[in-house]
Amino acid sequence: MFPDRLVEGYRDFLTGRFADERARYADLAETGQSPQIMVIGCVDSRVSPEVIFNAAPGELLVVRNVANLVPAYEPDGDTQHGTSAALEFGVQALKVKHIVVLGHARCGGIRAFADEASPLSPGDFIGRWMSQIAPAAAALGPRDPQDEVGWRTKLEFASVELSLENLMTFPCVRTLVARGRLALHGAYFGIASGRLLARDPRTGSFEPVGQSVPSRRALLHCV
Numbered sequence: 525m526f527p528d529r530l531v532e533g534y535r536d537f538l539t540g541r542f543a544d545e546r547a548r549y550a551d552l553a554e555t556g557q558s559p560q561i562m563v564i565g566c567v568d569s570r571v572s573p574e575v576i577f578n579a580a581p582g583e584l585l586v587v588r589n590v591a592n593l594v595p596a597y598e599p600d601g602d603t604q605h606g607t608s609a610a611l612e613f614g615v616q617a618l619k620v621k622h623i624v625v626l627g628h629a630r631c632g633g634i635r636a637f638a639d640e641a642s643p644l645s646p647g648d649f650i651g652r653w654m655s656q657i658a659p660a661a662a663a664l665g666p667r668d669p670q671d672e673v674g675w676r677t678k679l680e681f682a683s684v685e686l687s688l689e690n691l692m693t694f695p696c697v698r699t700l701v702a703r704g705r706l707a708l709h710g711a712y713f714g715i716a717s718g719r720l721l722a723r724d725p726r727t728g729s730f731e732p733v734g735q736s737v738p739s740r741r742a743l744l745h746c747v
């Protein structure tokens with residue numbers, strides 16, 4: 525049986541948002557989508573980009589996977605590359621202007637990697653997927669056993685950095701960035717606080733956005 529929760533939610537959507545935006549949906553169906561922004565986010569149910577950015581239908585092209593990772597460009601014929609295919613679609617077919625890699629606090633994928641959590645193993649899908657961040661984890665230096673949460677938080681930010689670096693291994697992305705037709709951004713969502721940080725491309729640091737009074741101190745409470 526189809527879940528009642530979904531039937532109820534769909535009814536609300538039909539009489540609420542769909543009714544309110546009927547013309548927009550009709551227009552999008554007729555003319556096709558042309559989102560300007562692509563978001564690469566985590567599958568985490570608490571970190572829905574459309575909700576966080578209050579997006580209307582047709583505004584965001586979203587691809588989600590465990591821990592918002594972009595694999596490096598790897599045009600081989602042996603592996604299925606879902607994220608790379610979505611990226612190609614967004615950049616080459618839809619010609620998005622921005623790509624945002626959206627990391628977040630309390631990421632289960634990062635935790636699985638950090639804890640090497642049972643029943644996950646390097647042979648499982650998630651173990652193999654998360655092994656991509658091993659170089660980023662190694663670059664963080666030795667772990668402080670007294671501060672596991674702090675280390676995982678650093679790794680969450682490092683996963684965003686890694687995805688941004690890997691995006692630049694795609695020739696189409698590199699070319700469009702060089703021509704100023706595509707911009708890459710890093711962001712981080714603190715679930716409990718609702719705070720959004722955006723990466724400053726000049727310094728590489730993540731700073732609060734959308735706040736009336738940006739505060740460095742607030743960063744400490746982000747997660």
Ligand SMILES: [Zn+2]
Pocket residue numbers: 566567568590591592628630631632633634
């Ligand atoms: Zn996550």
